[in-house]
Amino acid sequence: MAAADDKDTRTTVRTITDLARLAGVSPGTVSRALAGKNLVNAKTRDKIVDLAREHGFRPNQMASGLRRQKTGVIGVVIPLGHDVRQQISDSFFMTLLGYLADELTREGYDLMLRRVVPESDPDWLDRFIGSGMIDGVIVIGQSDQFERIEEVADGYRPMVVWGNHNEGQRHCVVGTDNRLGGRIAAERLIAAGAKRIAFIGDPTAMEFAARLAGAQDIAARMGLPPIIILSTHLSPERASEEIAAHLAEHGQHIDGIFAATDTLAALCLTELRGCGIVVPEDVKLIGFDDLPIARQTVPPLTSVRQDIAAGARGLVDLLLRRLGGETTESLVLPPELTARQTA
Incomplete structure (x- = not known):
């Protein structure tokens, strides 16, 4: 009787977030463990790898899906770690988002926008890229999240960031000098x-x-x-x-x-x-x-x-190249003075 009622009750694991929930760790820990990073202790890493194998989740599963462009959607996320009251209606955000929407539409992609407060959602980036809803992500502003972005960049290639470029950083950035x-x-x-x-x-x-x-x-x-x-x-x-x-x-x-x-x-x-x-x-x-x-x-x-239009073109171009498997360098744009009457 017990055998007749037995059903496959295994948890379905489609994303890094699913695997993280099963392992009782953060999506970021899963990402780093599957990438073989030493930041995760050996016992935890082995547990995650064993669970991934048991549930048929391959470390490159998400990346291979991205190469097939499964969703046709690019995620755009704005982290507000340094100023949680700042609004997306800020003139800079609206200007850049307008240019990004034009560029992504021209390339046949839809845009999914998220505003996040990292203090209340420390795994904001891992969850977004592991959601299965997007093919790649553009992060607008590093805020106070530089290290978090660096960690994710180690195991996730289709990501480009609008922000400041520092020598030796690992994530690909587009921004002004x-x-x-x-x-x-x-x-x-x-x-x-x-x-x-x-x-x-x-x-x-x-x-x-x-x-x-x-x-x-x-x-x-x-x-x-x-x-x-x-x-x-x-x-x-x-x-x-x-x-x-x-x-x-x-x-x-x-x-x-x-x-x-x-x-x-x-x-x-x-x-x-x-x-x-x-x-x-x-x-x-x-x-x-x-x-x-x-x-x-x-x-x-x-x-x-800042040439915001050129920045938007650069963000989309570099992201599409990274989706295609290329390794890309950061793009640093030259600033220019626009002289008017206040100085």
Whole structure:
């Protein structure tokens, strides 16, 4: 009787996430174990490999599926580790997403978008790539997740990241030379007469840190005081309050502001006007990105331009090449100054 009622009750294992649940570990641990990484202890690695073999899950199963382009969908994920209140409606995100959607549609792919807060979802990237719903992934921004992205890149090839390039990093990135952009910004402010410069932005974000470092290079070279760091979030409601507080404390002691983004620069303009500080007569101001908003502010905003359209083309091109099995180098784009009236 027992034999007649016996059924195959084995858990179906189709993805890394399924295998991780069965093994009682994170998807990241499974990914690293199947890739033979020493970061996973031998006992755990053996357990995972045995389970994979028992359930017919091959280490290259997901990659082979990707080569067949099973879904026709590219995942685009935005990790918000350094500023959880930032919204996808941010002007930079919307501009880049628009170009990405155009490029992916042209190549015959659909786009699946996710906004994640790593603090509450530490396996955000492993779960996405192991979901079986996407053929590859584009990560917009490294946030504070550089090491997590590096770990995943070791065992997952069809991934390209918009962000800052560091020598020796393992993940493939497309982005602007942020340090050079910071130098360009500081040089412009100093040429316009600024001598006491402040940086507005979050210096813990990799791209912003590189922009600040570039500006500090120039200030030191020109013998100016160190740049004042006014740490500011990117969500508009918090940023406006923080900028107002910064200006109340430092407004009379600075004559140049380098904003980490055009959005922050536009908020600066509003708060400076409220304080009775005239731009550019009292304070010179420069942003970064050269988004459409930079042409619409009063006065029009001087900005360091990122070629976001070229960046989107690069992200899609490199991802498709990696889906085809190629090994690709990172793409670092040159920044350019767009001079208008604020500096």
